[in-house]
Amino acid sequence: MRQRVQKIIAQAGLCSRRTAEEWMLCGRVTVNGTAARPGAQADPDTDCILVDGKPLRGREENVYLMLHKPRGYVTTLSDEFGRKTAAELVRDCGVRVFPVGRLDRDSEGLLLFTNDGELMQRLIHPKYEVDKLYRVTVRGDWEKGVPLLRQMRVLEGEPIAPAQVELLRAEDGCAVLHITIHEGKNRQIRRMCRQAGLTVLRLERLAEHGILLGNLPCGKCRALTDKEVKTLKGCEEK
Secondary structure, eight states: OOEEHHHHHHHTTSSOHHHHHHHHHTTOEEETTEEOOTTOEEOTTTSOEEETTEEOOOOOOOOEEEEEEOTTOBSSSOOTTOOOBGGGGGGGGSSOOEEESOOOTTOEEEEEEESOHHHHHHHTSTTOOOOEEEEEEEESOHHHHHHHHHHOOEETTEEOOOOEEEEEEEETTEEEEEEEESOOOTTHHHHHHHHTTOEEEEEEEEEETTEEOTTOOTTOEEEOOHHHHHHHHHHHTO
């Protein structure tokens, strides 16, 4: 069946449709030996589609994974400095998958991976304000800091949506909080805590996109259930 070439490339898990269009404009995509422009159509079963001179793989089955990312791993497919990557922990899944969003090197917890390029790009788009729940262990004057976190509307001069902050327990100058945010700004919770006079000792993502980390052991991954995949796809359709 004939489809737009950028859609075929995205379905193969190489990139998003937008990125595929950019590749086409740069002359990196050909169909039956002719450079393909955005909007061009082809049949992946009968036409020869090449990206950078290499045949496009047949469409792979979509894979959706949950990883319990440990501390010390960067969220990237490869690292020029030789640091451990989260991608190393999911490489045995049989296909190349990409992280949905990021967790910084010093954070741990739920990190989703998929080869569904189109879904991934939509899920990380800023317009989808998805709830993300974190368990945060902090040191400092939490009696003063927790109200500041709840009231915070500007972060280092930039407007932010209000966060939900729940105090779970506190002792000896430390507190454990549940913080739910709806945006994905770079190192947002760490920056919020710093602005509130608190030092983050541990940061764990427990849930996002309606998916819960649960009791998945640290460093392990598993496939999402059919119900979880439906939940994930339901998020981007809102």
